[in-house]
Amino acid sequence: MFEFIKSAKELKNKLNTYRLVVKDKRTPKAAKMLLWLAIGYTVMPFDIIPDFIPIIGHIDDAIIVPLLIVIAVKMVPNEVMEDAKRKANGG
DSSP, X not given: OOOOOOSHHHHHHHHHHHHHHHHOTXXXXXXXXXXXXXXXXXXXXXXXXXXXXXXXXXXXXXXXXXXXXHHHHHHSOHHHHHHHHHXXXXX
């Protein structure tokens, strides 16, 4: 279910893939909204659970953002995801 990123190049490809998915008109609006929500939550200056609370303060970031991305990606049609992956890899 979760794909682990092994290199900076792989991370760049994933981010480019998600950027292309968001731009694609075939992507459902709900998936686009969840991807933007994940980005917003990552850069938001405050958290639902503040970071100064030991352990759970950082765990919420590590759970919420990947969960939003996984749910959004599952909503995206396979052909849209494959097209975006191919374009992101330079194809």
